[in-house]
Amino acid sequence: MQIPSYEGVDPSLKLAAESGIKPENIIKLNANENPFGDSLGLGKNLSEINIHEYPDPNQKLLRESLANYTGNKFDQLVAGSGSDELIDILIRIFLNEGDKLIDAKPTFGMYEFFAKIQGAEVISVPRDKEFNIDLSMILDQIDEKTKMIFLASPNNPTGNLASLNEIKTLLETNLIVVVDETYFEFSKFSYSNLIEDYENLIILRSFSKWAGLAGLRIGYAISNSKLIEKILLVKQPYNINSAAEHVAIKAMKNKDDLLLKVRILIEQKDKIYKFLTKYDSVTPYPSSANFILCDFLRIDVNDVFEKLAKNGIFVRKFSDKNIKNSLRISAGTPDQTRKLLRVLETII
DSSP: OOOOOOOOOOOHHHHHHHHTOOGGGOEEOSSOOOTTOSTTOTTSOGGGSOTTSOOOTTOHHHHHHHHHHHSOOGGGEEEESHHHHHHHHHHHHHOOTTOEEEEOSSSOTHHHHHHHHTTOEEEEOOOOTTOOOOHHHHHHHOOTTEEEEEEESSOTTTOOOOOHHHHHHHHTTTSEEEEEOTTHHHHOOOOGGGGGTOTTEEEEEESSSSSOOGGGOOEEEEOOHHHHHHHHHHSOTTOSOHHHHHHHHHHHHTHHHHHHHHHHHHHHHHHHHHHHTTOTTEEEOOOSSSEEEEEESSSOHHHHHHHHHHTTEEOEEOOSGGGTTEEEEEOOOHHHHHHHHHHHHHHO
């Protein structure tokens, strides 16, 4: 079996070392991280944790906090070491070698990554020119070997939402449908209310983007109690480290302050989008997340990427043929946005 690969982004200190730019001058807009960092000091006082003890395998305090935060029941929730771990677990539960998973490209690469490691076949149905899913084509691809459908809403890297009709139509197939809502706090739109009606629906969310906890690796799943119980049986007993649990609980207690930062990031994203719409040589796509995908029509995208990098601004480029001329730009702080737009103006 050929093992697939997934190329992550480099941390800011490595970017600084390789570019010769001081770390404090690096503007990292390539991973959709929260640029405000731990602005509330949630990571302080880790001495409160009994780090000599293993964390709770049943995640009682964490799941209680998640129930309060989401409005879902305790037994409808389980946490993972980032939503990535939950994607891996779900694929191992529901896919065997030779089974099929459907996604809609361009999209988050970890669905394909874990499915191929499992020996499953990935059917990637291309999105249309506006990056909406082709529902009829997805339905046409379903056969007796198809077991799962993954959709991100908002989709990464395009930022658009799946519609209620699309989600319900896919759920009616009775396949396992995983809706990745990593950017829920930015879109304010969720399908978690459907879990009471559809036993085949699983929602994934994350603390990486809105709460700024990407380095701690913590996410969670929302589903019916039977599916959650399956995840609890399969996951590693101590999959959430004590520091991640401690800080995530604090984040939920301080959600109002953190969501103010989310609002600022939405404003910065909108500024970037509005700026890019002024130029005929660039097509930015509307986004319900904390980033903008923009297609460079008459400019060499690699040239734009390199010129931004020389100015200490790092964005994401892609090898996927549908977006090979595009860059994804994460929303930054107001100061970072001002510099980004100044540099882009000289390039475009």
